[in-house]
Amino acid sequence: xxxxxxQTRIAPSILSADFSRLGxxxxxxxxxGARVIHIDVxxxxxxxxxxxxxxxxxxxADTVRSVGGVFDVHLMIDHPERQIxxxxxxxxxxxxxxxxxxxxxDRLLRAIRDKGVLAGLAVCPGTPIEVFEPVADLxxxxxxxxxxxxxGGQAFMPGSLDRIRRVRELLGPDVAIEVDGGVDVKTxxxxxxxxxxxxxxxxxxxxxxxPKAAYSAIAEAAGAPV
Numbered sequence: 001x002x003x004x005x006x007q008t009r010i011a012p013s014i015l016s017a018d019f020s021r022l023g024x025x026x027x028x029x030x031x032x033g034a035r036v037i038h039i040d041v042x043x044x045x046x047x048x049x050x051x052x053x054x055x056x057x058x059x060x061a062d063t064v065r066s067v068g069g070v071f072d073v074h075l076m077i078d079h080p081e082r083q084i085x086x087x088x089x090x091x092x093x094x095x096x097x098x099x100x101x102x103x104x105x106d107r108l109l110r111a112i113r114d115k116g117v118l119a120g121l122a123v124c125p126g127t128p129i130e131v132f133e134p135v136a137d138l139x140x141x142x143x144x145x146x147x148x149x150x151x152g153g154q155a156f157m158p159g160s161l162d163r164i165r166r167v168r169e170l171l172g173p174d175v176a177i178e179v180d181g182g183v184d185v186k187t188x189x190x191x192x193x194x195x196x197x198x199x200x201x202x203x204x205x206x207x208x209x210x211p212k213a214a215y216s217a218i219a220e221a222a223g224a225p226v
Contacts, residue, residue: 001070001093001118002072005120005141008192008224011036011072012215013180013202014060015051016152022056027063028212029205033219033226035069038180038200039092043077046101047150054090070094072141072198074180076120076149077101081108089117096120096143096178098125099131109138120178124149125157129167139175141198142167146191147181153203156182161194168195188222199224 012029014037026037027151039057044050057071064071070093075083080097087095095112099121102108112119120141123131125148132142146160146169160179166178177196184204191199200219208214219226 001072005036005198008197008219009036009037009199010034010183010188010203010205010215010219010220010222010224011038011178011200012200012211013038013040013041013152014056014206016206017211018206023060023063025206026060028067029215030063031068032212032215033052034074034215035067035225036198037064037069037204039071039073040202041073041075041077041083041087044148045078045100046197047076049150054086054092057087061088072096072120072178074120074200075101075145076122081111084111084115088112088117089107092117092142094118094120096122096141096151098122098124099123100127105131106135106138109135111137115142122180125160125163129163129170132167132170136171136175139167139171141176141178142171142190143178144179144196145181146179146183149181153207154182156184161190164190164191164194166197183218185221188218192222192224 140226
C-alpha cells in the first residue's frame with residue numbers, strides 16, 4: 001500500500017454507497033482507476049451512527065484485490081484497540097485510529113504496525129495538530145478530518161487547508177496526509193495543493209448517478225491517476 005500512496009490518490013468511501021449495489025459500485029470505481037477503498041467504521045458511541053464491520057472487507061476482497069487495490073480502514077470508534085486484530089485479519093492494509101479515542105496512542109500505533117499494517121492517526125477539526133508530534137515516528141498516515149466525523153455529505157471546512165500545510169511541515173514528506181470530508185471536484189485540487197496525498201471522497205462519488213464518471217472527474221481535478 002505504501003507505494004500506492006506515494007502519489008495523490010482518491011479513496012472512495014463506501015459509507016455513501018448504495019448497499020444494495022455495493023459490489024457493483026465498487027467495481028465501477030475500480031474500473032475507473034481507484035486503488036484505495038476507504039472503509040468508515042462507526043460504532044454509535046464515538047460517533048452517533050453505526051456503519052459496518054470486517055465482514056464488508058471480506059465481501060469486497062475479490063473485487064478490490066483483482067486489480068491490485070487496497071483497503072484503508074478508518075476506525076471512528078471507542079476502544080479501537082479491541083478491533084485491530086479483527087480488521088487486520090479481514091484484510092485491512094491500513095488502520096487509522098482517532099487520537100480522541102485512544103488512551104495510549106503510541107502503544108496502539110505499534111500494535112497496528114505489528115500486524116503488518118500501515119498505522120494511521122486521525123484528528124477531528126477541533127483537535128490541535130500537535131498531537132502528531134510525540135508519535136511522528138509511528139505514523140504512516142495522518143488523517144485530517146475536514147468535517148466533524150459521523151455523517152457523509154457535509155461541506156468542507158476551509159480552515160482545514162492550513163491544518164494540512166502545518167501537518168506537512170510537522171511530519172515531513174514521507175508521511176501520507178489523508179483528508180476526509182467534503183472532498184469533491186472543487187475542493188480536491190485545493191487539498192492536493194496543500195500537501196495531502198490521500199483524498200477520501202464519499203457522497204461526491206457514490207452519491208452521483210454515475211460513480212465511475214464522478215470518480216474520474218475528481219481524480220483528474222486533483223491530479224490523481226485515472
